[in-house]
Amino acid sequence: MEGNMNLSLKVWRQSNKDTAGGFENYNLDSVSPDMSFLEMFDVLNEKLVVEGKEPIAFDHDCREGICGSCAMYINGRPHGPLKGVTTCQLHMRSFNDGDTIVVEPWRAKAFPVLKDLVVDRDAFDRIMSSGGFISVNTGNAQDANSLPVPKEAADDAFSAAACIACGACVAACKNASAMLFVSAKISQLALLPQGQAERSIRAEKMVAQMDAEGFGACTNTGACSAECPKEISMSNIARMNREYIGAKFSSTAV
Amino acid sequence: MSWFSQTLTSSIGKKLLMALTGLFLITFLVIHAGINAMIFYNDGGETFTHWGHFMGTNPIIRTLEIGLVAGFLIHIIDGLLLWKTNNDARPVNYAVNNPSANSTWYSRSMGLLGTLLLIFLVIHTAHFWIPNRSNQFATGEELNLYQMMLDLFKNIWVVLIYVAGCFSLYWHLLHGFASAFQTLGWNHVKYNRFVSLIGVTYSIVIPLLFALMPISIYFGWVQ
Structure with a gap:
């Protein structure tokens, strides 16, 4: 569709608490600017499942900005570039075609990474x-x-x-x-x-x-x-x- | 652990000590800058030496000086302890981080600025305070601090180190002044703007006054 974006994603992958993690690169084509950031992750995960790969684990629940689950450190900022929103309230229109987006889990000693982007x-x-x-x-x-x-x-x-x-x-x-x-x-x-x-x-x-x-x-x-x-x-x-x-x-x- | 040491070693207690000693050192800087500014009378150091003599020999001031040294030591040691605690709280850093989107660089660099100030403090006390007090203990006589200044600030490198020290002080105070009030719980819509206005003014005036001293002597404006 017109206006859809092609994105490069660099996402933190870690199998469990005790193993070392690292970044994986993913390319995602034809991303609608009307998708929320989490919906974009859903699309990416569906693609990974079809390819027989392990989908990315991330926390999410209400998807309307009131539960506080969707912890993602996006391009160096918690919940991405917008002010006063959670990741589920962030939409792909905040990004541009061809962007590389880096997604990491919260980093803190008191918040150990359980898997990929999920922290305890x-x-x-x-x-x-x-x-x-x-x-x-x-x-x-x-x-x-x-x-x-x-x-x-x-x-x-x-x-x-x-x-x-x-x-x-x-x-x-x-x-x-x-x-x-x-x-x-x-x-x-x-x-x-x-x-x-x-x-x-x-x-x-x-x-x-x-x-x-x-x-x-x-x-x-x-x-x-x-x-x-x-x-x-x-x-x-x-x-x-x-x-x-x-x-x-x-x-x-x- | 007693309730008192438990309080002072807690995260908020350590911050409380930083704020109290920080504000104490801020009051010291007013006196220090005020008396040193006597050199701007440009009277061959007469007024400066008069007040320098008072500060160096008056028994009340000399007793308070012990408190000043303690204030510096607590601020430095507590600062290093906080730096350790805060550093340990994030063992794995972000690969991509954009902190300038949410805070000023100098507010995030209080430890670095403080370390630069500590290095400056060692150089500065080695220039004046330590030799003067050692001489007082050994002979009972004060050194001619004014002449020492005139001699020392002929050297451009020394002048540059002092000016760099003043810049570090400016940024350290620019965040530290208002931050101390916030830590003490003094955050109130009626006073916030007042505190920040005084803080910014203080952070500019005091380091500027200090920086003008070596600069004026180097260029011969003060003789």
């Missing part, structure tokens, strides 16, 4: 289970008006809660730091009345788990926020620092 992001789950929750008794929900929430606090909490834990912040950061993720998760609860009971212990435990997982520290370059598909603000990292330092110097919970 359980480190995020372990940080969440260390304190990213509130403890509430079961039973009837209480009357909403008994917990007044200022509009500004609700908005800030909602902006922080938009984090989909995709790991682009870690991937973009020169230190592979998870501070934007952890700070968003600490903030969304620290800003709301329901989060107050475990506020100190949460900050202390989540930061301790983040360090134990082997993520780096923050240099405030702002790369995380610039590459975040949900555009989470760096002000959350400042809030996390206040929460953590405040908790460490005043709370006796941990």
Whole structure:
């Protein structure tokens, strides 16, 4: 079809956690500019299956930008060249005919590569289970008006809660730091009345788990926020620092 | 580990130490630049030597100097520890990376700029502070720092090293000043622009003032 593109792809292939990987080159003809980046990978995988080759493993689920699965480091940037989108929301019209596109997995000690472009992001789950929750008794929900929430606090909490834990912040950061993720998760609860009971212990435990997982520290370059598909603000990292330092110097919970 | 050392060795604690010592060193640079700028009176070093004598002999200042050395050491050692932690967090690098799309090169190069500044610091203290204090300990007399400056900055290579040191300082401060406030949790829509304005102004004025000293002496503007 007219307007379709011929592309060269350089994709990271690795059979499992313990073997060394390397780049493989693929040529893909007649790519529609209306395809999403993941659909382009589907076409490539179908071609590989027909040729009797192993298809490329990559994480994907919702394909509408809300699950955070589609981790791909495209031409040197997480989720490719666009701002505020995930890989599934990136379309081939962002590329030109004849382009060479390099696709790598997230690179971080805390995110080991499982296969090809799939990395193990359980480190995020372990940080969440260390304190990213509130403890509430079961039973009837209480009357909403008994917990007044200022509009500004609700908005800030909602902006922080938009984090989909995709790991682009870690991937973009020169230190592979998870501070934007952890700070968003600490903030969304620290800003709301329901989060107050475990506020100190949460900050202390989540930061301790983040360090134990082997993520780096923050240099405030702002790369995380610039590459975040949900555009989470760096002000959350400042809030996390206040929460953590405040908790460490005043709370006796941990 | 006590809660205190646990806090200071955590990722945020290490950053807290960097921010606090960084801001402390920033205040030191104001005093250092201010007193050295006395050479611009161009009075044969009289005003400069008067204040240099005060800074070099006043017991309160000399006691505070121990804190200054500690501040430098903590900032340097903690910086190296952070560099190690951050380097270890990504054992395999990207084959293709485009970080200039999301951050400034100097914000990503604080370790490199800091290392250049450390090298400069060794050269600079070997020129003035170490010989002067050694002489004070040995004989009780101060050296003529003004004359030492005039002699040293006749050499174009020394002048160039000092100017290069000032450039490193400029980029280090350009990121470090505002970054310290962010680390301390001071991120607020009412103050962010103010902090960044002061930070940029400071990062230009202080290194420029320092750079003008060897340049002015080399060209004979200050005699």
